[in-house]
Amino acid sequence: MRGALASLPLLLAVLAERPTAGVPVALGAMLAGINDRPGSRRAAVTRLGVPALAGSAGLLLGTMIAAAAGGGRSLVVLPLVFGVLGLVAGAFSSTGPVASSCGTQVLVAAVIGAGMPLPEPGPARALLFLAGAGWLLLLRLVLPSPGRPGNGPYRLDGEREAVAAVYESVSRLLRATGGPRALDSRAALSAALDQAQDALAGPRLRSRSGSAAERRLHALYAAAFPLVEAATALAWAGVPLPARLVAGPRRLADAVRTGGSCGPLPAPARTDAGLRALDDALLRAAAVFDRPERSSQGTAKGRPEGSAPKRAWSAAGREYGLRVAVCCATSTVVAQWLHHEHWYWLPATTVFLVKPDLGPLVSRVLCRAVGTVAGAAVFGLSALLLSGVLSGPYPLVGAVALCGALLPVATRHFAVQTAVVTVLVLSLVLLGGEPPAAWGRVVESLLACGTVLLAGHLPLPGRRGHTVRAALDTAVGAAHRYLGHVLDAPEDHAGRGALRRDAYRSLAAARTAIDLTAAELPPVARHSAGSDGVAGAVERLIDTTTACAVHLGHRADRLPSAHAERLAVHLSELDQAWTGPRREMSAL
Template identity: 60%
Template sequence: MSRTAAHALPPWLGHALNAQRGPVPWNAVVRGALAGGPLLITALVAGRASLGVVAAIAAMLAGVNDRPGSRRTSVVRIGVPALAGAAGLLAGTWAGPHLGAVALTLLLTGLGLVAGAVSAVGPVASATGTQLLVGSAVGAGMPLPDPGWQSVLAFLAGAGWLLLLRLFLPTPEFVTGDLRVGFRLDGERAAVAGVYEAVAALLDAVGTEHAVARRAALTAALDHAQDALAGPRLRRRAATAAERRLHAQYSAALPLGEAATALAWAEQAVPARACEGPRRLAAAVRGNTRAGPLPAPRRTDPALRALDDALLHAADAFDRGRGPDLHTRRRSPRVLARAVLGAGGREYGLRVGLCFGAGAAVAQALHHGHWYGSHQHWYWLPATAVFLVKPDLGPLVSRVLCRAAGTVLGALLFAGFAAVLPRPEGLVALVAVSGALVPVAARHFAAQTTVVTVLVLALVMVGGEPQASVGRIGETLLACAIVLVVGHLPMPGQRGAGIRASIESADTAAHAYLAHVLSESDDRATRWTLRREAYRTLAEARAAVGRAAAELPALARHSAGTDEVATVLERLVDTTTACAVHLDDTGRLTPRHTERLAVLRDELARRTRSTAFR
């Protein structure tokens, strides 16, 4: 659907119809094809089909977390959730046979409360909470013929296999490109090069209506590069020269982004030659070469002088290959604890716990009441509720619509495949094809649900279960109903706690950055770190506000006014950046700067007071 048509629809419906765009991630497609299929074949040859199913499920969940980025990032992004999933599977395999329905429901509800609260920390924590709950539901509701410890080892082996593919399988770009560059740091190089390209794009847009969007794109590129560089080193010894060079290149991009933002704030036209320098730097990062001579802009005002100085600094950093450590995002334990135990974490945990516990209770009631007939595995309903209730995955009604549509389509497709494919070889091939499609389908929740439904139903049948498409559709619709009801229930405290927490974090970071700039400190490394945190928390708040605005009106009204607050904060941070650049050059602020700061502070206070969290 076109963006114009989507904007003409109600926000809650338009969001459900929008899909992400971008090139096909062929490297992730290859990994997906090589993940579940070989695991199943190995298990079938060994006569341990059930363990192969568990390993393939783990590989599938790891594939969902196999996002673009560096190899070092994947260790945390895939490995930490996998460990949580194994812990959940262990808890579920023990609790399922030993606890009664009521005690088991209480245990799963408690796990949901904890996992939901932890999910408020960030994307990796959210994936960790999801796999913990899915693993516990599968372990408790999918009676496996193997001892629990063997199932856990199979789960870890499946996730570990996908992680090994991520770490050691060369990308197609490497195979067809310059073999001298190497592929171990290709994700980091692409991310850092993307920052320089985003700086050039922002300079191109200075003075046009596209400047605001290009500045937001620069923030996203910096966030991505920061994540790509911040993962654990893949070797025990100290950082290599190539790694140190990438760290220096990232650090050198920060003053360039600062100067470009100041130029955009001043709405000054930038000569075309000034945009060529960052593009040459981007090419040097991708090719792992020296920067060479760079065209310099005219030094006619503070922002252009700052841009010229930043280009000179970048050229020097490229040649020396050394720079300060500015890529690490340092968040204190206090900040993390506030995210988990604060109002946002409590609201998140309550909703996840209630949905997961209610799903488990309803599933067990239907199971013991023989509503499932010969189908004994009740894990699908609570596991589906987990994915539906996660607010960081999109607006509630959008998730429900996409999940329902995707499950119905996937179940019908699988019913057709199951009727004609030979067993088990045809089902194994279907698992491999579905695994390859997961990275492509990740662009839309309904498409991803369709592919995952086909994959899971194929795995269950390989494990010896009968075809269960109709049952899966009914369980998914029940989960949708549970999540819709719980999602609209009143909770203790104010509604919109998660959005309010993200706005407060952005406000705190913006004012910390402003205070440092107005102190006229010479510590530029600290300034750039504070600036990064201000823009990053602001982007996170923007994303939370956008998701809340796409809810049904009954929920969207609780976030009314937050978009305006985020907009004012964005202007305040941009103005602070312009002030920093001007202070570096002249040592004092102009009346335009001081008046703009005063106006924005007053407007921020007024909008914060009037924002409705009802």
């Protein structure tokens, strides 16, 4: 629904007989729609708004570059400028998801601003682009979520579901304890915590009436930390648990979704440190859930802030930035040399394809090619069938609205997203007064696929594998900090919780980087050799540290010899696993 309503400014521009003014608006809404994901509304402000500002600046910069280059045509100036811009934006993109969206939008918008012939001046284009993205963001904030559960304020639906997912994941981990799926369930719990942390960390869009509900959600999220710790320690012990213990966290999850009371919770037998910790955590959580909403107090001091921000000009940032620069400069040279009317499509497409967070390179290139051909075929066939029935700009506006409605679903698969975006872009091209170009879109996309595939495996100066190495460095450091804090200050529960989240989140990021690199072609995949063993050693160390933390938190004496021996074994394993692959990756 949001995607379809996002085309309303474009319709108004067409009704005002200014369709070209609606093109930047639709572009801003389209790129914001690509960034839109399920989750909290407050997180959407940053996830959609900041990249929109970057895209608006890029569109203005592109028009200025075109004016300086003389009509947007140059075999020297444009490739050089876009190469430098790609280097900076690519390095910045490596620092996080929002930064990645910012880098993509500023590059794409700059290329479009330099190549797309629109009568509106640069500042007007930038404001219209920002208005389109702002309109979609406004819809994201004010429209209720479909099928929303519970009775709380709908603007907190995303946060409430994210917190409920944490309790649901605790229940699944307790059920899997002692079985073959325990590790997978523990990883799913870590992912649920990451999502809840992100959902509650956005701008504080609270009103007078909603502040109590917001504080309560923070309190419910904080109440899950002891449960998470106890469940992780029990999973580490590997002893199957009674089925009735699963019901407690599940009832808490239902209470978060409905806003009601959790009711009586089944208590475990307090026979060891893990079960005592689980019982205490359930009792504390029940007290928080039964507390009146107006008196619920958030525990911000116990909420982890996540990993330290990455530096843009790190080794991984330079590696990615250099690859983006090569792709942008090369594709611009090819596009300028071909003198194609829609030359800007080629560098704009390479920017999307070179993003490393869209999956393995070969996979996304194939998906792009298939999606473009399918989208161009659908657009051409639709235009042929409707040519004798409908005419004018309104069928194109309808196509944009339909694509906007499909975009949230299409983002689940890159090929489908490409097909939808292709139809949308071809519609905007016609609304902008340019000639039909379905076949040209296919040719430009295939050239971009070849450019990115070549640049992605080109041996550039310096070493490769910086992304995996940097992610493993971060994970190993976080695991050591967590262990040191547990041994030195076991009574500091808030600090321990923050370091535990940092350790597990860093481990998840490292595994993502490893899996992505390992799925590439051999010239790239070989740089991740041995890294999976390092991640496994880090995981075992963190899990054992959590079990030690639970033991120290419920007994005044020191660690038992079995725990201390396991820690020593895992530390030795990690040292051996990390030394060899690190030396090999550094030599490549």
